[in-house]
Amino acid sequence: MSLFKSEGCKHLTGINDTKHLTSEKEILTLPDEYSKEVYVPLVDPGKGLPINVEAKVGDHVKVGTLIGTRNMFGNLIPIYSPVSGVIKGEENILHGGLGRMAKHYVIENDFKYENVKVCEPFSLESDSDTIIDAMQKLGLVGLGGAGFPTFIKYKGVKDIDTIIINGVECEPFLTTDYNAMIKESEELFLGASLMMKAAHAQRALICFKQNKVRVYEALKDKVHEHPGLELKLVPDVYPMGWEKLLCKTVTGRTYEKLPAEAHVIINNAQTAIELAKSSKTGFITRSKMLTVTGEGLKENANVIVPIGTKVSEIVRFMGGYTIDEGVVLLGGPMCSRGLMNDNCAILPQNDAITVLRKLKRRTQQCLRCGACTDHCPTNLQPVEIKIAYEHKDMDRMMALKPTVCIGCGLCSYVCPSQIEVNDFVKKAKALVMMEQTKRKAAEAKKAEAAKPQGGKQ
Numbered sequence: 001m002s003l004f005k006s007e008g009c010k011h012l013t014g015i016n017d018t019k020h021l022t023s024e025k026e027i028l029t030l031p032d033e034y035s036k037e038v039y040v041p042l043v044d045p046g047k048g049l050p051i052n053v054e055a056k057v058g059d060h061v062k063v064g065t066l067i068g069t070r071n072m073f074g075n076l077i078p079i080y081s082p083v084s085g086v087i088k089g090e091e092n093i094l095h096g097g098l099g100r101m102a103k104h105y106v107i108e109n110d111f112k113y114e115n116v117k118v119c120e121p122f123s124l125e126s127d128s129d130t131i132i133d134a135m136q137k138l139g140l141v142g143l144g145g146a147g148f149p150t151f152i153k154y155k156g157v158k159d160i161d162t163i164i165i166n167g168v169e170c171e172p173f174l175t176t177d178y179n180a181m182i183k184e185s186e187e188l189f190l191g192a193s194l195m196m197k198a199a200h201a202q203r204a205l206i207c208f209k210q211n212k213v214r215v216y217e218a219l220k221d222k223v224h225e226h227p228g229l230e231l232k233l234v235p236d237v238y239p240m241g242w243e244k245l246l247c248k249t250v251t252g253r254t255y256e257k258l259p260a261e262a263h264v265i266i267n268n269a270q271t272a273i274e275l276a277k278s279s280k281t282g283f284i285t286r287s288k289m290l291t292v293t294g295e296g297l298k299e300n301a302n303v304i305v306p307i308g309t310k311v312s313e314i315v316r317f318m319g320g321y322t323i324d325e326g327v328v329l330l331g332g333p334m335c336s337r338g339l340m341n342d343n344c345a346i347l348p349q350n351d352a353i354t355v356l357r358k359l360k361r362r363t364q365q366c367l368r369c370g371a372c373t374d375h376c377p378t379n380l381q382p383v384e385i386k387i388a389y390e391h392k393d394m395d396r397m398m399a400l401k402p403t404v405c406i407g408c409g410l411c412s413y414v415c416p417s418q419i420e421v422n423d424f425v426k427k428a429k430a431l432v433m434m435e436q437t438k439r440k441a442a443e444a445k446k447a448e449a450a451k452p453q454g455g456k457q
């Protein structure tokens with residue numbers, strides 16, 4: 001145990017005030033002319049491996065027609081068409097999650113939005129297995145950025161007593177959870193209750209920041225009508241939405257790898273809302289609310305778009321770019337990386353498009369002030385990792401465990417010398433992961449060679 005635990009979080013000033021750009025504005029719906037074609041990746045969003053394709057070019061599809069399946073921990077996860085129309089071909093475009101080109105189906109949208117039921121409707125009367133099975137058939141994934149399949153969190157887990165509904169949305173600029181929680185409070189309550197039922201949990205804690213007065217006003221009177229649901233207001237610090245920090249803050253419990261170790265399952269607020277909507281129809285989630293924002297865009301607003309719409313089309317709807325040099329992020333500024341281009345499609349888990357001017361950082365020498373270490377939520381020593389990376393000292397890098405980094409960007413944010421410490425940690429993390437794979441393979445080879453040889457006596 002370390003005597004010198006980091007603060008692990010910080011109230012972000014200035015950059016956090018950017019939420020007002022969209023928070024109270026009318027929510028727009030993308031007009032049809034901007035989604036004439038939608039794009040469905042034919043690769044797994046995690047490792048980029050090809051999916052098992054079920055539909056072919058020329059097929060007529062509906063909302064919910066199976067395009068293919070991907071495999072995760074031995075579970076099949078369906079990938080559906082988000083629109084009705086015709087699969088008109090394949091195209092290699094940028095995959096926003098992987099950061100590289102990948103094959104996509106191009107679906108010509110007929111705007112009829114005919115739906116296919118992918119599961120039977122379900123309710124609070126349904127049993128746990130039925131709800132978890134429906135989560136799988138719906139292909140529901142975490143809609144707060146991670147995109148992790150929801151049913152995997154529930155399947156086979158035991159002794160869960162608490163569901164945490166994460167509506168913290170601690171990234172600057174982002175306001176979709178905020179708006180969804182205000183406007184769809186009944187769905188939020190139903191989704192949280194369904195999740196409780198699925199996990200046999202006794203309570204669900206709906207968490208959001210204490211400065212979100214309108215969310216509190218929208219939920220406070222009705223929450224008591226739903227057994228087991230509680231509101232939990234958390235401090236306005238970053239990265240309060242990080243699962244480990246949130247779990248510790250609202251339950252006092254810690255865990256090493258998975259929240260289930262602390263008898264908890266954590267889901268994003270919009271995931272709960274979408275589960276509730278699908279429970280009434282058996283239809284998939286086909287559209288997504290995005291915060292489309294930043295000084296580099298003519299207009300800023302929250303926009304509901306069909307999943308698979310191209311970023312470039314959404315930007316066109318917002319009046320285009322207002323700057324010549326900048327960065328387009330699929331997400332908020334703290335965690336997301338810049339896109340190589342805007343010819344890429346929206347995935348269910350994307351929550352924002354943020355366009356910012358390139359920061360002219362006046363990087364100074366490291367002061368050895370320790371601020372990056374003091375603030376790292378995972379108790380890393382970012383400055384030491386940076387030094388080890390610069391010296392190409394692999395053993396030291398491995399000892400400093402950059403693989404634990406969650407990419408929150410706080411080390412860069414607090415650095416008085418304006419050093420992009422996070423970039424060094426990211427690079428060290430990639431190198432260490434490669435080295436670990438290499439060493440594992442070498443060990444396996446050694447173990448194989450050491451095995452007694454069978455065969456002839």
Ligand code: SF4
Nearest residue numbers: 376405406408409411
């Ligand atoms: S980006 Fe990584 S190293 Fe930097 S503060 Fe966050 S977790 Fe720590």
Ligand code: SF4
Nearest residue numbers: 366367369370372415
């Ligand atoms: S915060 Fe910046 S200046 Fe301070 S120790 Fe870390 S890298 Fe060096």
